[in-house]
Amino acid sequence: MLVLGGTADANALVRALRQRWPERRIILSLAGRTREPQVPDHAETRIGGFGGAEGLAVFLAAESVGVLLDATHPFAAGIARNAAKAADIAGVRRLKMLRPAWQLVEGDRWTKVSCLAEACRALPAGARPFLALGRQHLSPFTRRSDIRPLARMIEPPEPALPESWTLVLARPSSDRRAEAALMREHDVTHLVTRNAGGAASYAKVEAAREMGLPVVMIARPQTPEGAVCETVEDVVSALG
Structure with missing residues (x-):
């Protein structure tokens, strides 16, 4: 499994995936913008870009990735688009983890x-x-x-x-x-x-x-079409 991360949600997802499927290889990919990122202990990480959707598709094939999990920031529109396109090119299942947006409540201006x-x-x-x-x-x-x-x-x-x-x-x-x-x-x-x-x-x-x-x-950018899960539990459940 390849998790596109850089968020607290992605770290929580990696921990949950390792607990649920300890025998599977789980790679956490980070963009590299932060010199000392917070990541789960002993997580296999990859730092840096892929070279667009085509480069990501090549990586998916080369590493025998079976599931692509996009847990990037809700405003990371570019990588979200690339992930969707790469999954289509490589024929890999993709899930987008996207926490619900904040809503106006009484007192907000x-x-x-x-x-x-x-x-x-x-x-x-x-x-x-x-x-x-x-x-x-x-x-x-x-x-x-x-x-x-x-x-x-x-x-x-x-x-x-x-x-x-x-x-x-x-x-x-x-x-x-x-x-x-x-x-x-x-x-x-x-x-x-x-x-x-x-x-x-x-x-x-x-x-x-x-x-x-x-x-x-x-406001958030538009999300690419495809399956969307709001929580870590939803992702684990969707993966079966």
Whole structure:
């Protein structure tokens, strides 16, 4: 089995697969964007790209992969498309693991947008937004000199951020109180985030709700056609 990972969900899936099928070879593939990724103990990992859908199809055949499990981030649209195409080329079964998107609840102040550029335009002049986006998604915001963003990421960005920005090197907290404290400490006026879904990074959305802050919520890209499972349990069940 080949698991396309880079998410906490993928790590949980690998653990469940190893427990259910200890005799099977399970490969966890990571893009390589993080220098010290968190992976399950003793997991067989592969780092780096495949060379598009055709390269992935070649890998599937060469490694005798019988099942391709796409557990990448909900916004990893490129690899999701490549996985679907590669599975078709190689004649391999594919399942997409996709946790449910967050939904509006009472007290939320969301502005829903479709892309990063639209999210950037949604911020008023003078805003102090918390950009909970990851380092590869900040470029549109660096072009605005009238906002003073707070950016959090695991590793420093390259190139460096503008001097008017504040950088926090940390992983997202699962504690809404810690997220609220961070936003208060830096006088945040808006939260900008992608609708990743799941519980792991929802605390910042809860904190914004409790603080009454506006949230610019970026919608998910379209998911390729094919079987979709929402949870680890659903994937294991579907595999039989």
